[in-house]
Amino acid sequence: MPRKRLAVFISGRGSNMEAILKASQAEDYPASIALVVSDQADALGLQTALDANIPAFAFERKEFASKAQHEAAIVEVISAHDIDLICLAGYMRLLSAEFTERYNGKLINIHPSLLPKHKGLDTHARAIAARDTKHGCTVHYVSEEMDGGEIIAQAEVSILPDDTPDALAARVLVEEHKLYPSTISKLCQS
Numbered sequence: 001m002p003r004k005r006l007a008v009f010i011s012g013r014g015s016n017m018e019a020i021l022k023a024s025q026a027e028d029y030p031a032s033i034a035l036v037v038s039d040q041a042d043a044l045g046l047q048t049a050l051d052a053n054i055p056a057f058a059f060e061r062k063e064f065a066s067k068a069q070h071e072a073a074i075v076e077v078i079s080a081h082d083i084d085l086i087c088l089a090g091y092m093r094l095l096s097a098e099f100t101e102r103y104n105g106k107l108i109n110i111h112p113s114l115l116p117k118h119k120g121l122d123t124h125a126r127a128i129a130a131r132d133t134k135h136g137c138t139v140h141y142v143s144e145e146m147d148g149g150e151i152i153a154q155a156e157v158s159i160l161p162d163d164t165p166d167a168l169a170a171r172v173l174v175e176e177h178k179l180y181p182s183t184i185s186k187l188c189q190s
């Protein structure tokens with residue numbers, strides 16, 4: 001079976017993108033990254049993608065007159081690269097209903113909490129403040145509602161008595177780097 005073609009959307013560091021890239025180097029991995037899109041021209045992950053010879057493009061919102069035009073440019077590059085699945089990986093921009101509906105069932109995200117708990121930002125600090133005992137990460141389909149689409153897979157970590165947001169984030173990130181590649185693999189086999 002031909003490998004599924006992934007587009008990965010980033011805004012910064014791109015460590016989840018790198019984890020997918022590493023996983024895809026295994027001969028039997030059913031997908032490969034065919035495109036990287038960033039909304040920040042200085043995103044570190046763009047260089048990682050270019051170093052791996054992956055087509056990578058920055059589309060900064062300020063270069064477009066409207067959100068619709070910004071997304072139209074992104075849709076064009078997705079179409080040109082024959083993409084099967086779009087994986088948001090630290091993409092810090094809300095997508096419109098038009099965009100999420102166009103790619104319904106082909107657009108996923110990784111979020112650093114056990115959804116439906118702690119949608120949005122600062123999830124690690126909020127999990128500690130809420131005195132949760134469990135935290136983690138979720139891969140979900142993306143719908144118009146932020147962090148509200150159907151849950152596909154989750155990984156848990158325990159919150160320790162003296163945890164700090166940074167220490168907790170680092171342990172969750174380790175799980176993200178396993179959960180995202182493995183979930184993509186399952187989705188691309190079905």
Ligand code: GRF
Binds near residue numbers: 014017090
């Ligand atoms: C990750 O924690 C991801 O779950 C969240 O943003 C962070 C992105 O990190 N949405 P990276 O760019 O993949 O390193």
